[in-house]
Amino acid sequence: MKPPEFRKSSWWWLSLLCFGLLLSLIYFEMGYFYPQVKRYFDNSGGPTAQPLVSRARVYLLKSLELYAEMAESEESSLKVRHNLNTAYGLINVDLYLQNYPCTAPTLELIDNLEQKLKQQQQGDVASYSLALLPILQCTDIIQAGQDDKRSQLAISLARNLDFHQKLLFWGSLVMVSTGLAFWALHMKQRRQIEAGRDETKHWRQHAMRDGLTGILNRRAFDADLKKSLDLYREKGRPFSLLMCDIDFFKQYNDSLGHLEGDKALLLVTDALTKALRAMDSLYRYGGEELVIILDNANISQARGIGLRALEVVRELRLPHPQSETGFLTISIGCATSSETDISAESLIALVDSRLYLA
Incomplete structure (x- = not known):
């Protein structure tokens, strides 16, 4: 005290x-x-x-x-x-x-x-x-x-x-x-x-850290998203969100075990961290869902970073028996601050809907 x-x-x-x-x-x-x-x-x-x-x-x-x-x-x-x-x-x-x-x-x-x-x-x-x-x-x-x-x-x-x-x-x-x-x-x-x-x-x-992966957690994401929204409202500084989901991760755990699932999650988060810019932040949103805040990035820049993220995960070539490609992959939804009514809920809902369609 x-x-x-x-x-x-x-x-x-x-x-x-x-x-x-x-x-x-x-x-x-x-x-x-x-x-x-x-x-x-x-x-x-x-x-x-x-x-x-x-x-x-x-x-x-x-x-x-x-x-x-x-x-x-x-x-x-x-x-x-x-x-x-x-x-x-x-x-x-x-x-x-x-x-x-x-x-x-x-x-x-x-x-x-x-x-x-x-x-x-x-x-x-x-x-x-x-x-x-x-x-x-x-x-x-x-x-x-x-x-x-x-x-x-x-x-x-x-x-x-x-x-x-x-x-x-x-x-x-x-x-x-x-x-x-x-x-x-x-x-x-x-x-x-x-x-x-x-x-x-x-x-x-x-x-503010995830116990398994060591990256920022949901609590840190909520706080940083609020800061990014405040900067956008006050100074017009844009930002974008990328929401990532590991494809068929439940089946991966069921077939290879949760220990292998944890190892795969660690490898994916490490690869994504290296693919991001120094100003960007990676968070574990929940389960196999990850979210990225791209500071000072418009929708075009966000898509470019998203494509690079897809590529670095594919390059891991982690075997996935239940995947159509035979390897572990991720899906990504993308949204930017200029596309919504400037609220955390609407931005998360937009990026989540695009992840669902990916």
Whole structure:
């Protein structure tokens, strides 16, 4: 039985769906997750970049160095204040203010130091170092906290990366395997369908053949006669019929046996097949009656082919004890499509009546 049409392509669509899901997974991993990881590591303050508080510490230590070398001049004081202001700006961020309580007091200390320098209230290096000490301690606290958070985040990213790598690998493996399995099922079903069609075609052709002689049978004749009539009606393409009957064939079987009769029938059909044109078709109409459709042949051409058919059977010289000639012969009736009212029944009746008179 032929499977429903939707099943013919269901496996194909399922395999296509698997490969589509695979492409979607790859697109998600390459277009969403990995860029997130890359952006994190590329950002300022990320694990691979110098944190803001570390840079602030550098400026604070630089200010101490400049303070120790500072002369009694406005220009020297300006350099120290510039480093303090830069450190202030690097520490004064919401992330530090919200997570580290020492941040706000540290900013006040930096601001006080900057104001003293602005007012030319310069002390010795030891006092400046003592003033910077709580500020540097706060930067150490922030630095340690940020390092801890970055470590935790790096571990989390590593775990997520490992998970997504496994997801990509196993997801790809499952989808490719499933897609290939569905594709194999699709190809198997396609081969089964094609084999079924070939088998159906074989049996259909077999059903159109006569079991004994191998030539076309009555069913094939009815179908081909209809096609020939349709061509004649639509395009005016003429055709003719020859109806053949083996003379005294019943007596042949009675005297020589049915096995010899079968052999004689095979020899006659083989001889007639060789006598016909490539476009003509020979059918077993019933018993010892044979019929020939002559494509694109008028009555004159049909008579010529009929005479040749009579001759090739006589040339077989098959002995027939009950025949007046002593050999097996055939009789032929002939009719053409232009002689009747263009119907299968009238054409068969005409050729049959002429066979009777032959």
